[in-house]
Amino acid sequence: MTSTCCSRIALIAVTLAAVSAAVSPRAAHGSTPVAAAAACCWCDGDTPDAFRVTVDADGQEHELVFSDEFSQPGRNFSNGADKRWTAIDKSDYTNASPVRYTPEAITTVLDRGAMVLANASDPGSERRVFRPYRTPYSALRIETRRITDKAVAKAVNKTFQGGMLQSWDKFCFTGGVVEVSAKFPMGLGFWPALWLFGNLGRAIHEESNDGLWPYSLEECDPVYEQRPVAKPGKKQRISGCDPAPPSGLHPRMGRGATEIDLVEVGDSWNGQAGWLMQSLQLAPSIPDHFRPKLHDPPIGYTPNPRTGQVAWVPPTHGASTRDTWYRRLRFGGNTSGVPAVLPNAHWYGPKFADSLTAGISPFHDLSERYRTFRLEWREGDGGYLRWLIDGVFIFEIPAAALDKYTVCAQTPDDGAPVCETTPRRKLPSEPMSIVINTALGSWNGGPDATNGHMPGEMLVDFVRVWQSRERTNVGCDPPDYPTRRYIDEHAHLYGTPARPRGYDSCPQIYPHGTRGADGDDAGARAAGARRPLGGALAIGLAAVAAGALVALFGGSAVVRSLLRKRAAARQRPSQYGEVGDPAGASREPMLR
Ligand SMILES: *[C@@H]1O[C@H](CO)[C@@H](O)[C@H](O)[C@H]1NC(C)=O
Ligand SMILES: *[C@@H]1O[C@H](CO)[C@@H](O)[C@H](O)[C@H]1NC(C)=O
Ligand SMILES: *[C@@H]1O[C@H](CO)[C@@H](O)[C@H](O)[C@H]1NC(C)=O
Numbered sequence: 001m002t003s004t005c006c007s008r009i010a011l012i013a014v015t016l017a018a019v020s021a022a023v024s025p026r027a028a029h030g031s032t033p034v035a036a037a038a039a040c041c042w043c044d045g046d047t048p049d050a051f052r053v054t055v056d057a058d059g060q061e062h063e064l065v066f067s068d069e070f071s072q073p074g075r076n077f078s079n080g081a082d083k084r085w086t087a088i089d090k091s092d093y094t095n096a097s098p099v100r101y102t103p104e105a106i107t108t109v110l111d112r113g114a115m116v117l118a119n120a121s122d123p124g125s126e127r128r129v130f131r132p133y134r135t136p137y138s139a140l141r142i143e144t145r146r147i148t149d150k151a152v153a154k155a156v157n158k159t160f161q162g163g164m165l166q167s168w169d170k171f172c173f174t175g176g177v178v179e180v181s182a183k184f185p186m187g188l189g190f191w192p193a194l195w196l197f198g199n200l201g202r203a204i205h206e207e208s209n210d211g212l213w214p215y216s217l218e219e220c221d222p223v224y225e226q227r228p229v230a231k232p233g234k235k236q237r238i239s240g241c242d243p244a245p246p247s248g249l250h251p252r253m254g255r256g257a258t259e260i261d262l263v264e265v266g267d268s269w270n271g272q273a274g275w276l277m278q279s280l281q282l283a284p285s286i287p288d289h290f291r292p293k294l295h296d297p298p299i300g301y302t303p304n305p306r307t308g309q310v311a312w313v314p315p316t317h318g319a320s321t322r323d324t325w326y327r328r329l330r331f332g333g334n335t336s337g338v339p340a341v342l343p344n345a346h347w348y349g350p351k352f353a354d355s356l357t358a359g360i361s362p363f364h365d366l367s368e369r370y371r372t373f374r375l376e377w378r379e380g381d382g383g384y385l386r387w388l389i390d391g392v393f394i395f396e397i398p399a400a401a402l403d404k405y406t407v408c409a410q411t412p413d414d415g416a417p418v419c420e421t422t423p424r425r426k427l428p429s430e431p432m433s434i435v436i437n438t439a440l441g442s443w444n445g446g447p448d449a450t451n452g453h454m455p456g457e458m459l460v461d462f463v464r465v466w467q468s469r470e471r472t473n474v475g476c477d478p479p480d481y482p483t484r485r486y487i488d489e490h491a492h493l494y495g496t497p498a499r500p501r502g503y504d505s506c507p508q509i510y511p512h513g514t515r516g517a518d519g520d521d522a523g524a525r526a527a528g529a530r531r532p533l534g535g536a537l538a539i540g541l542a543a544v545a546a547g548a549l550v551a552l553f554g555g556s557a558v559v560r561s562l563l564r565k566r567a568a569a570r571q572r573p574s575q576y577g578e579v580g581d582p583a584g585a586s587r588e589p590m591l592r
C-alpha cells in the first residue's frame with residue numbers, strides 16, 4: 001500500500017519464475033504458557049496461551065507484546081472509542097482513490113463461512129454456495145460499498161465508503177514478529193492491505209508523508225536533502241545533514257516513514273488466480289542502471305536446485321551489470337498451500353523509491369479462507385525482514401541488501417570514470433504503527449471492475465506482535481527514534497489527533513542503553529514497567545481473569561465463539577465443515 005504513489009500490483013505478470021519445492025523455516029509457535037495478560041498492557045486477554053510465545057526462524061523466542069483477537073462483536077473503532085485503533089474518518093486522495101474512509105465501515109462480527117464454488121472442479125461455472133466453517137471466526141470486518149445517498153456522496157466528494165484502521169500514535173513497535181490472519185473481498189478493483197508505517201508519517205495524511213515516505217536514510221547525503229526553501233517534493237525532509245533539526249530530533253540523523261507491507265491483495269474478477277504481494281518500500285532508490293524495465297524480470301537470480309528457493313546474488317559490489325536489481329534477496333514459496341513466488345513481480349517502484357517485492361500467485365480462494373501473514377523483523381545492521389504465509393517462507397531482505405550501490409561509466413575522452421552512487425539505506429528501525437484497510441485501485445480496474453461483488457468484505461481474525469525479552473521496544477517515542485514532540489509541534493500535518501494517545505494507555509518499554517535526547521538511559525527507566533508482577537502471580541491473575549470471563553458471560557455466545565476459536569486455532573488449515581444449503585447463505589453476524 002503505497003501512501004503517495006502509484007501501485008505496482010496490476011503489473012504482476014502471469015508468467016511465474018520456476019521455483020521448486022521450498023523448505024519451510026522453523027516458524028513453529030511455541031506452546032509454553034507464560035505470564036500473562038496482566039503484565040502485557042497491549043495484549044488482548046482472549047489470546048490463547050499457546051500464542052503467548054513464538055519462535056522465529058533463527059530459533060529465538062519472542063513474547064507477546066500486543067494482540068487483538070476481535071472476539072467481542074459489535075466493536076466501535078471511532079476515534080476515542082478504542083485504545084489500540086482509530087478508524088479513519090477522511091476521504092482518501094492517494095492513488096486516485098474513490099473511497100471515503102469512515103468508522104461505520106468497520107466493526108467486529110462472527111464470520112460463519114464463505115461463498116465457495118459450487119463445483120470446485122469446474123471454475124468456469126461461477127455458481128457459488130455458502131459453506132460454513134467448522135467453527136466460526138470472530139473477526140474484524142471492513143466493508144466497502146457504494147454510497148447510495150447522493151447528498152452524502154457530494155459532501156464527502158467520493159462515490160464509495162470503506163474502512164481504514166490505524167494504530168498510529170497509539171500502538172507502535174520496533175522489531176519483532178507480527179502475524180495477521182485475514183481473508184479478502186472477491187473481485188478485481190479491491191485493494192485490501194495489511195501494513196506497517198513509520199509513526200512520523202500517517203497513512204493518507206499526505207502532508208505528513210511528504211519528504212518522509214519511504215525514506216530509510218540516516219547518513220548525510222546532500223543529494224537527497226530537502227532544502228527549506230524548496231517546494232515540497234521527493235527529497236528527504238528530515239535529513240542526516242541537518243545539525244539542528246527541530247522538535248527534539250537527533251542532530252545529523254535522517255528520518256523517514258518507511259512502509260513494510262505484510263500483504264497487499266489483488267483478487268481476480270471471479271476469485272480465480274488472485275495474487276498477494278509482500279514488500280518493502282524504500283528511498284532513496286538505487287541507480288537506474290540496476291533497475292530492470294517495467295514488466296521485465298531482473299537478471300541474475302537462480303533457483304537453488306536443492307530447495308527451489310530463489311537467491312539473488314548479483315551484482316557484485318560496484319559491478320556495472322544492468323537490470324540486476326538488488327543483491328542478496330531470497331525468495332521461497334511453491335510448496336504446499338503457497339504457490340510460486342515471482343521475484344519482485346516485475347514492478348520496481350516509482351522513480352525515487354524502490355519497491356522490493358515478492359509476488360505470489362495464483363490463489364483461488366482469497367475470499368474463502370483465512371491465511372496467516374507473518375513478518376519477522378530484526379532491525380539494525382545485522383538484521384533482516386522475512387515474510388511468511390501460513391508458516392511457509394516467502395521472502396527475505398537482509399540488511400546487507402540495502403548497502404551502497406554504485407555504477408561508474410568511463411568517459412570517452414580522458415578515461416576518468418563518472419560514478420553514480422546510492423548510499424547505504426537502513427533496514428527500517430523507526431517505530432511502526434499498523435494499518436489495515438481496503439482501498440479501491442484504479443490500476444486494476446477500480447470499482448467498475450468489482451463485477452458486482454459489492455459490498456466487499458475484508459475480515460481479520462487476529463493481529464499479534466511478539467518481541468524478544470532483550471529487544472522489547474514498544475511505544476511511539478523510542479529515545480533513539482523520537483516522534484512525540486515532532487508530532488506535537490507539527491500537529492497540522494497529521495489531521496485529527498488519535499485519542500487516546502498510546503502514552504495515555506500503556507507504559508512505553510524501550511531497550512536498555514537506547515539514546516535519549518538528553519542522553520539518559522530512557523530504556524532502563526521504562527523497563528521497570530514491563531513486569532510489575534511476579535510471573536506466578538501474573539499467571540494466577542490471568543487465570544482469575546479468564547475464570548471471571550466465563551463466570552460473567554457463562555454460556556454466552558461470545559464465550560462459546562472464543563472457545564471455538566481456540567479449538568479452531570489448532571485445527572487449521574481445514575477450515576470448512578459440511579457444504580451448506582445456499583439458502584443458509586445468511587452471512588449476517590449472529591451476535592450484533
Ligand atoms: C514448483 O515446484 C515443483 C516441484 O516441487 C516444480 O515441478 C514446479 O515447476 C514448480 N513450479 C513453479 C511455478 O516454480
Ligand atoms: C461509535 O462511537 C462514536 C463516538 O464515541 C459515536 O458517535 C458513534 O455513534 C458510535 N457508533 C456506533 C455504531 O455505535
Ligand atoms: C463439476 O465439473 C466437472 C468438470 O466440468 C464435471 O465433469 C462434473 O460433472 C461437475 N459436477 C457436478 C456435480 O456438476
Ligand SMILES: *[C@@H]1O[C@H](CO)[C@@H](O)[C@H](O)[C@H]1NC(C)=O
Binds near residue numbers: 157
Ligand atoms: C473532489 O475530488 C476531486 C478528484 O477526486 C478533486 O480534484 C477535488 O479537489 C475534490 N474536491 C474537494 C472539495 O476536495
